[in-house]
Amino acid sequence: MRVLTSLFIAGAALAVSTAASAGTMEDVVKKGFVQCGVSQGLPGFSNPDENGNWTGIDVDVCRAVAAAVLGDASKVKFSPLSAKERFTALQSGEVDILSRNTTWTLVRDTALGLNFAGVNYYDGQGFMVRKDLGVKSALELDGASACVNIGTTTELNLSDYFRTNNMKLNPVVFEKADEVVAAYDAGRCDVYTTDQSGLAAQRQKLKDPDANMVLPEIISKEPLGPVVRHGDDKWLDVVKWSLYAMVGAEDLGITSKNVDKMKGSDNPKIRRFLGTEGEGGKGLGVSADWAYNIVKQVGNYGESFERYVGPNTPLGLERGLNAQWKDGGLQYAMPVR
Amino acid sequence: MAVDQLAPATRPPLFYDPRVRAIFFQVLVLGIVLLGGAYLVSNTLANLARQGIASGFGFLDTTAGFSISMSLIEYSEESSYGRVFLVGLLNTLLVSGIGIVFATILGFLIGVARLSQNWIVSKIAAAYIEILRNIPLLLQLFFWYFAVLRALPGTRNSIELFGLFYINNRGLSSPSPIFEPGFSTIVIAFGIAVVAVFMLARWARKRQERTGEQFPTFWAGLGVIVGLPLLAAIITGFPLSWDVPKLKGFNFVGGIVLIPEFVSLALALSLYTASFIAEIVRAGIMSVSHGQTEAAFALGLQRGPTLRLVIIPQALRVIIPPLTSQYLNLTKNSSLAAAIAYPDIVLVFAGTVLMQTGQAVEIIAITMGCYLVISLLISGFMNWYNQKMALVER
Numbered sequence: 042m043r044v045l046t047s048l049f050i051a052g053a054a055l056a057v058s059t060a061a062s063a064g065t066m067e068d069v070v071k072k073g074f075v076q077c078g079v080s081q082g083l084p085g086f087s088n089p090d091e092n093g094n095w096t097g098i099d100v101d102v103c104r105a106v107a108a109a110v111l112g113d114a115s116k117v118k119f120s121p122l123s124a125k126e127r128f129t130a131l132q133s134g135e136v137d138i139l140s141r142n143t144t145w146t147l148v149r150d151t152a153l154g155l156n157f158a159g160v161n162y163y164d165g166q167g168f169m170v171r172k173d174l175g176v177k178s179a180l181e182l183d184g185a186s187a188c189v190n191i192g193t194t195t196e197l198n199l200s201d202y203f204r205t206n207n208m209k210l211n212p213v214v215f216e217k218a219d220e221v222v223a224a225y226d227a228g229r230c231d232v233y234t235t236d237q238s239g240l241a242a243q244r245q246k247l248k249d250p251d252a253n254m255v256l257p258e259i260i261s262k263e264p265l266g267p268v269v270r271h272g273d274d275k276w277l278d279v280v281k282w283s284l285y286a287m288v289g290a291e292d293l294g295i296t297s298k299n300v301d302k303m304k305g306s307d308n309p310k311i312r313r314f315l316g317t318e319g320e321g322g323k324g325l326g327v328s329a330d331w332a333y334n335i336v337k338q339v340g341n342y343g344e345s346f347e348r349y350v351g352p353n354t355p356l357g358l359e360r361g362l363n364a365q366w367k368d369g370g371l372q373y374a375m376p377v378r
Numbered sequence: 379m380a381v382d383q384l385a386p387a388t389r390p391p392l393f394y395d396p397r398v399r400a401i402f403f404q405v406l407v408l409g410i411v412l413l414g415g416a417y418l419v420s421n422t423l424a425n426l427a428r429q430g431i432a433s434g435f436g437f438l439d440t441t442a443g444f445s446i447s448m449s450l451i452e453y454s455e456e457s458s459y460g461r462v463f464l465v466g467l468l469n470t471l472l473v474s475g476i477g478i479v480f481a482t483i484l485g486f487l488i489g490v491a492r493l494s495q496n497w498i499v500s501k502i503a504a505a506y507i508e509i510l511r512n513i514p515l516l517l518q519l520f521f522w523y524f525a526v527l528r529a530l531p532g533t534r535n536s537i538e539l540f541g542l543f544y545i546n547n548r549g550l551s552s553p554s555p556i557f558e559p560g561f562s563t564i565v566i567a568f569g570i571a572v573v574a575v576f577m578l579a580r581w582a583r584k585r586q587e588r589t590g591e592q593f594p595t596f597w598a599g600l601g602v603i604v605g606l607p608l609l610a611a612i613i614t615g616f617p618l619s620w621d622v623p624k625l626k627g628f629n630f631v632g633g634i635v636l637i638p639e640f641v642s643l644a645l646a647l648s649l650y651t652a653s654f655i656a657e658i659v660r661a662g663i664m665s666v667s668h669g670q671t672e673a674a675f676a677l678g679l680q681r682g683p684t685l686r687l688v689i690i691p692q693a694l695r696v697i698i699p700p701l702t703s704q705y706l707n708l709t710k711n712s713s714l715a716a717a718i719a720y721p722d723i724v725l726v727f728a729g730t731v732l733m734q735t736g737q738a739v740e741i742i743a744i745t746m747g748c749y750l751v752i753s754l755l756i757s758g759f760m761n762w763y764n765q766k767m768a769l770v771e772r
Contacts, residue, residue: 125729129738132429153736154431184627186447186548191716191725192733200444200455211548211629212445213639213719214730220717227527228547229638231628271430 065137065269065276066110066326074116077103078136081121081218084242085350085358086142086162095119099140101345102161102267104338105283106138109331114338123217125192128153131268138280139268142236144194149268158280160266161342162350163362163371165259166198167237169244172254174231179258183208188221188230190214195235198261222246236263241356279325282377286332289314289374290341292365297340300333314377321377332377342372422739437735438463444730446721448637459731466723467748473643473722474709474752480648481708482701485655492660503656510653516714518650522642523718530638533629544623544630549637551623551630560617567610568603575599639720643712651708655701662697663689694767702760706753713749723748 069075079087079099087097100119108114120136131139132154142164143149145157168179168187176182179202189196191214203210213230215221222243225233235243237259244250267284269277290296293311295303304315312318315336316329325331339345346363350356364370392398426433438460445455450468453461491503510518527547531537536546544551582593611618623633666689674684715722716729728745732738 125733128733128736132431132738148734148736151430152432154426154429182628184629184631186629191729196730197444197734203445204455210445211447213447214721214725215719216716216725216729220719223524224527224719227524228530228532229527272428 065273066279069110069137069276073111074118075103075107075110076120076135076137077106077117078120078122078127078130078139078141079103080141081123083142083218083239084245085238085354085356086242087119087121087140097349098161098345099142099265099267101287101339101349102140102280102284103138105287105335106280108334108338109283109286109325109327110279112328112330112334114334123192124190125216127192128155131155131270134270137269137276142239142265143268144236145264145266146194154271155268156271156277158267158269158277159284160264160371161284162238162265164236164238164263164265166195166234166261166263167240167259168256169225169233169240169253170231170256172252176231176256179256179260180206180208182232184211185231186211186213186229187232187234188213188215188225189234190218190221191216193235194261194263199234202260218243219246236265238265238350238356238358241350241358245355275326279327282325283331283335285374286314286335286377287339287342287345288365288372289377290332290336291343291372292367292374295336295341296344297336297338300336304333310376310378319378426739432735432737433740434737435740437731437737437740440735442731442734444734446726447719448640448721459727459735462731463723463727463744466721466726469720469726470709470712470715470722470724470748471752473640473647473715473720474712476644477647477651477708477712478705480644481651481655481704484648484652485704486659488652488656489659489663492656493663507653507656510649511657515646515650515711516717519642519646519714519718522646523638526638526642526645533625536625536630542620542622544625546630547638548629549635550641551633551635553620553622554632554634556619556621558617558619560614563614564607564610564617568607571603571606574606575602578602637720639715639718642718643715643720647708647711650711651704654704654707658697658700658704659693661700662693662695665696666692691767692769695764695769698760698764698767702757702764705756705760709752709756710749 077100079095079097082088083097085097087095087099090096095117100117103117103119104114107116120130122130122136122139122141127139127141127143128149130136138158139155140161142162144164145160149155150157168182170176170182182203185208187199187210189199189212196212196214199212200210213224215224218235218239221233221235224230226247233240233243237255240255244253244255247253267280269280290300293308293314295311295314300315303311304317306312306315309318313321315333316322316331320329322329322331328334340348343365346360347353350358352359360368360370362371364372366373389395423433439458441455442457442459442462443455446453446462446465448469449465450472451461451465453465488503488506491499492507494500494503530545530547533546533548536544536551538544542553578599579595582595586592621632623630623635625631670688670692671684674688679687712722713724716725719725723745728741732741735741
């Protein structure tokens, strides 16, 4: 027995000494690309286009980070993850960033050993029903079956909402988002529930999108944002400021089209932002023109929004909460100085 | 010369002693395995601590807060994660148990059909086996789930049977029994009947061994098992009523609902595994030489007793070991439930609970432990049955 004990102690000592790993920043620079965890196909957020290129506002966050760190927004590799797999993939180091319409919650931020780097889309959970059901409000859903994706905040909010309103719920929980949509389409459920943006996106996949309607109630707060591992502050800073750079560029009126002209601007805020003045990039451990690269190669937050989820896209989402702070929205970038 | 070499019985040096060597290497291997295990465990713990990920089993007492579509025991949103685990485990056991029963029955039928003299019957059985066992189970599962779902009407246009059963795309609603006081009398009567039949069977066997006279045990037993509880029911005045499902709002309220997820999972598992069992049964029966049948006929045994007393006991020796593997496969395959929303242990415990607590290491360990225990129990039982069935050599 004593032999066993000493073996265990020896093993433990060995393990602890090799437990620490290099920072994500150094890893990314060394391997030359950012490994980005995305959804398995959510139009507008992260979805492969007809050429197999990943597009969407979540994808743009990863591209911005690659532009800041490596100077090239195309140096991103994508790992499509289900809602269930996503945190394990990040925790185990399989991906460097998780940018997969992920809701910022206390448990995820703490007990899961993760850090949220900001919010790139303020969302809320909604319900979709078939029009012929004749339901006008979510409060009429007593006894309804609801199709929902496993491992999401949606699953819990749904139970909470039905519980607080004394309604009976029959949840039908699937592992993949596509199966949720297919089951709803096959009539297994009365209601399909997910984030409002998700409803708008997945609706395109239904047999007859127009036969369905989104109910007016929004039952939760769903701040979606990029996530990194806990305990790697340098990497957290880079991801956080890459997102701020996109939002801040819109605030300052810098777009991918006018960024070269803006470089010659006299405005000290813009000069600092684009790295022609000051040493902002040094603290982040990236080149001085990091923000320039982001705006030039990816565009600002507004451009990204308009491109993938705005009113002129199939999703047709309004800016709403995601407008700039000065337009009554919540998007507010910290100053670059 | 030869005598000289044999005579000195000196022991070889310690290092060349095969017994010492054997022990040395076994200790070495054990040590390496233990070290490796200890390294993995401590490395995991260190990494969890470094990243600030919660650990421990305290979460099992925390309120779950989510609903589950099917539960064999009392469950509500206020129940704990530990309760969720039980609900999931029972659902897994239920679908595996039912799958095993149906797969066995169907497998035996098809296996026998495959050996039929009738060309059409044997070819249909062969086609069934070749198609079902060569398509991945997950695809079959999706096929049954979505094929069944799309074929069924919505709740408001349910197919109605006798005003008691309703079939729609939310499942099969059927009346559920409500036990009223006095029902226990019937249960006791049933228990007495079972014991009585056992004793009857023993007596009949002894009598046959002694005198050679046969007794219609089956029919007499059936009469007792049905008759005695029926008598008790008449005396107590049928203390049982039924809760008949009624359409209210979106769904049927009351009664028992067999959800489509359960039906399609049980169906897919049974049909898939039956195709393997059919081949095992065929192999088993073919392993018994035809001479056995001829010998039994020569002794004057009829077809039924020949099959029951001569062929099947010998075929079972060959059938049981591979059958055990199929049972184990079926049980483990039931974890595919997660793909079609059947709330088994993988979906609700290793799925939802894992996501909400983030304690992957503990939850996956518990889940793996459960499957291990279930599998060991099944194979333990089958080994016992196999020993019982083995040829007793005289």
